[in-house]
Amino acid sequence: MIDTLSVHLGDILPxxxxxxxxxxxxxxxGMAYGVISSTLLLALGVPPSRASASVHAAETFTTGVSAISHIAHRNVDWKLFARLIIPGVIGGVSGAYLLSNVDGSYIKPFVQIYLASIGVYLIWRGLHFPPQKRDPKWVGPLGLIGGFMDATGGGGWxxxxxxxxxxxxxxPRHTIGTVNTVEFILTLSISITFLLHLGWETFTTYTVGLLIGGVIAAPFGAMLAxxxxxxxxxxxxxxxxxxxxAFGIAKWLGYIG
Known part of the structure; x- marks a missing residue:
């Protein structure tokens, strides 16, 4: 019994x-849980649809705890939340349905190139200019695209x-808190869609490990934000x-196995 338990713990601890x-x-x-987790599962040979389903199943719980924590720390802009939630869910459900029936990985490298350039710009802006707070204008379409890319790529919201x-x-603080809070509803919707199309077998033991670690960490992340x-x-x-x-691009080009 002890030996069996230790093996199971050894398998799930990473x-x-x-x-x-x-x-x-x-x-x-406000990012990276899905990207990091999906990259790991794909590296282990899990098919894209099942990797995305497993990650979103774990995220249903981790984002729930994260949302509660961000709300408690007053990191949520509720007007921005209302503008993101409906387009995000529509995009997420559509992407999950597509990935359940079609391989949606072809577009992912182009999205990663775009995101890498955005990352460089944010670093440059942070180093050279103090952030100036403005009300964002392009929100609804952004939520739609973000939800779609999150479901098809296993991470991207x-x-x-x-x-x-x-x-x-x-x-920055309210953006991160709001995006994390919307993500709970988005992830729940995506997980239900995967469940209806792929069944319970999509949720593996990897999901349990990701879930446990994520739930423990969620309150601390909101505090940092x-x-x-x-x-x-x-x-x-x-x-x-x-x-x-950059990691995703390098993998796509064949520099990383």
């Missing part, structure tokens, strides 16, 4: 650590939506976005 680290980054910067809202002048300076958030978001996108 995924708990990945879930913890990914959620710490995601909660603080945060990188697409957070980065573009920051470019438009939205407050509240207390870190806006300029630092700009640079941190840009750095994470550039690194994760």
């Amino acid at each position: 995924f708990i650590l990945v879930g913890f680290g990914a959620q710490m980054v995601d909660g603080a910067l 945060g990188p697409v939506v957070t980065s573009n809202l920051l470019i438009q002048g939205s407050s 509240r207390h870190v300076a806006p300029r630092t958030l700009f640079i941190a978001v840009g750095t994470i976005l550039s690194l994760t996108s």
Whole structure:
């Protein structure tokens, strides 16, 4: 019994650590949980649709805890939330349906090139200009695209939506908190769509590890987002976005196995 238990713990522990680290980054910067987790599962040979389904199943719980934490720390702009939620869900459900029936990986490299350039711009802006708060104008279409890319790529809501809202002048702290809170509803919708089309077998033991680590880390990420300076958030978001996108591009070009 002990030997069996230790084997199971040994199998799941790496995924708990990945879930913890990914959620710490995601909660603080509004992105990267899905990207990091999906990259790991794909590297292990999990098919794209099943990897995305597993990650979104875990994210249903981690984003729920993260949303509660951001609300408690007053990081949520409810007007921005209302503008994002419906387009985001429509895009997410559409993307999940497409990925359940078609391989949606072909567009992903082009999106990663775009996100890498956005990341470099955010770093440059954080270093050279103090962030100027403005109400973002391009929100609905951004939510639609972000939700679609999140479902088809296993991660993308945060990188697409957070980065573009920051470019438009939205407050970094409230952008991150709002995007994370909307993500709970989005992820729940995507997970239900995958469940209806792919069945319960899509949710693997990897999901449990990602879930445990993510739930533990979620409150700490929201705390960081509240207390870190806006300029630092700009640079941190840009750095994470550039690194994760560059990794995806390198993998697409064959430099990484």
